[in-house]
Amino acid sequence: MITKRIIPCLDVKNGRVVKGVNFQGLGDVDSPVRLAEFYSEAGADELVFYDITASAEGRRLFTDILCEAASKVFIPLTVGGGINTLDDFDRVLKCGADKVSVNSGAIRNPSLIGEAAVRYGSQCVVLSVDIARVDGNFKVFAKGGRENTGLDAIEWIKRGVESGAGEIVVNSIDTDGVKRGFDLDLLAHVCMAVKVPVIASGGAGSIADFITLFKTLPGVDAGLAASVFHFGEIKIGDLKAAMAREGIPARM
Amino acid sequence: MVAIVDYGVGNLFSLKCSLAYIGCDAVITDSPEVLHEADNIILPGVGAFGDAAAKLRSGGLDKAVISEAEAGKPLLGICLGMQLLFDESLEFGVHKGLGLIPGRVVPLEDMPGWNRHLKIPHIGWNPLKITRRSPLLKYVDDGDCVYFVHSYYAADCEKDIIATAEYSGEVTAAVQRGNVFGTQFHPEKSGPVGLGILKAFCEIGGGGQC
Numbered sequence: 488m489i490t491k492r493i494i495p496c497l498d499v500k501n502g503r504v505v506k507g508v509n510f511q512g513l514g515d516v517d518s519p520v521r522l523a524e525f526y527s528e529a530g531a532d533e534l535v536f537y538d539i540t541a542s543a544e545g546r547r548l549f550t551d552i553l554c555e556a557a558s559k560v561f562i563p564l565t566v567g568g569g570i571n572t573l574d575d576f577d578r579v580l581k582c583g584a585d586k587v588s589v590n591s592g593a594i595r596n597p598s599l600i601g602e603a604a605v606r607y608g609s610q611c612v613v614l615s616v617d618i619a620r621v622d623g624n625f626k627v628f629a630k631g632g633r634e635n636t637g638l639d640a641i642e643w644i645k646r647g648v649e650s651g652a653g654e655i656v657v658n659s660i661d662t663d664g665v666k667r668g669f670d671l672d673l674l675a676h677v678c679m680a681v682k683v684p685v686i687a688s689g690g691a692g693s694i695a696d697f698i699t700l701f702k703t704l705p706g707v708d709a710g711l712a713a714s715v716f717h718f719g720e721i722k723i724g725d726l727k728a729a730m731a732r733e734g735i736p737a738r739m
Numbered sequence: 740m741v742a743i744v745d746y747g748v749g750n751l752f753s754l755k756c757s758l759a760y761i762g763c764d765a766v767i768t769d770s771p772e773v774l775h776e777a778d779n780i781i782l783p784g785v786g787a788f789g790d791a792a793a794k795l796r797s798g799g800l801d802k803a804v805i806s807e808a809e810a811g812k813p814l815l816g817i818c819l820g821m822q823l824l825f826d827e828s829l830e831f832g833v834h835k836g837l838g839l840i841p842g843r844v845v846p847l848e849d850m851p852g853w854n855r856h857l858k859i860p861h862i863g864w865n866p867l868k869i870t871r872r873s874p875l876l877k878y879v880d881d882g883d884c885v886y887f888v889h890s891y892y893a894a895d896c897e898k899d900i901i902a903t904a905e906y907s908g909e910v911t912a913a914v915q916r917g918n919v920f921g922t923q924f925h926p927e928k929s930g931p932v933g934l935g936i937l938k939a940f941c942e943i944g945g946g947g948q949c
Contacts, residue, residue: 488865488866489861489863489864489865489887490863490864490865490866492864532863532864554752557752558756558759558760559760561753561760561929562930583750583752583753583756609860610862610888653862654862683858684863708858708862738866738884739884
């Protein structure tokens with residue numbers, strides 16, 4: 488029985504974790520490598536490194552960091568942020584990334600998904616979509632959730648999977664940061680539309696939110712979160728133990 | 740020394756790093772001489788079977804790998820590298836493998852009684868069920884999770900299976916036939932459990948030293 492994955496996401500800017508992180512017993516940490524090691528030891532099933540750097544210098548720092556993390560942490564690593572071309576895929580895969588997540592780059596150039604899937608395989612191509620409700624309809628947003636593209640989210644996701652995306656990250660803008668649980672309504676729509684793994688993101692505030700997610704929607708494969716892990720509000724070990732108690736398959 | 744066979748398929752960075760991490764001296768090579776000098780050989784691989792088999796053959800590396808394995812050198816195939824150890828694969832046509840382990844590679848959905856609600860590829864962490872003791876699994880406990888990414892699996896090879904994972908039915912997770920080993924999952928991405936498997940493999944060849 489395949490287990491449900493728990494995935495912390497690290498936003499990296501100029502080679503450091505944004506805002507830093509404060510763990511009991513670990514102190515302030517802004518090294519993505521140390522944080523990756525910490526999460527891996529804590530039982531994270533996968534890590535996402537999200538590059539929010541804009542400069543070329545920052546990009547180089549990011550790939551250096553990625554190489555170092557991949558040489559010390561032996562769980563799957565997904566890289567997102569600034570992926571616009573096949574060269575970007577190449578750049579991060581060479582540094583130990585296993586999967587590459589595309590978002591705005593695929594909106595600008597939808598053929599990127601298909602080209603990457605042919606070259607690297609669908610298992611390597613993750614389509615990440617920022618979604619919010621507009622007049623009751625799910626719409627795709629670009630530029631970190633600031634710009635409504637007008638695209639219907641479910642149609643966009645179906646098209647991405649048909650083009651070769653092997654996994655979908657669903658970021659709900661409506662629930663993000665609210666910490667009152669994942670966007671179950673949106674996720675149910677996505678799970679009905681596609682047969683590839685679906686990763687829920689946006690809204691986790693407590694362990695109970697993950698339990699509700701996996702119990703309500705068996706089609707969801709993984710839960711992704713950032714700040715609740717970074718600030719120690721949810722400890723991955725406690726979360727996994729709670730999942731096991733609730734009968735949700737978890738890697739202990 | 741462990742030789743990682745480089746035949747232009749997939750990314751070897753993580754595999755090399757994982758071996759370095761456990762103290763194994765590993766080299767990435769496309770040279771039959773280096774394969775001959777090595778204590779152990781790892782055959783990695785991601786992508787499509789036909790393309791990989793053709794690339795392995797074009798450099799004559801298939802013959803080198805087969806002759807080293809037949810001479811008794813420990814060989815470990817990982818993921819597509821494991822599938823290549825078998826007689827043939829039905830991935831996009833019929834393709835010949837290395838024939839080191841009897842069996843064939845077929846689509847997951849061809850499994851008898853396949854559960855159509857399950858997703859393909861089979862991606863994620865799945866617990867191992869150890870079906871036969873093997874030196875490769877000496878640091879592994881029944882139920883330890885490892886990381887899978889695949890759409891095809893090895894069938895008709897029951898005799899050589901050492902571990903399975905449950906996905907609709909029993910999916911071949913690891914095999915051993917004498918000195919030839921294979922894992923469908925990625926030990927280099929399976930955390931401490933995976934590192935233990937790589938360590939055990941290195942110990943089979945190098946007289947206890949990595």
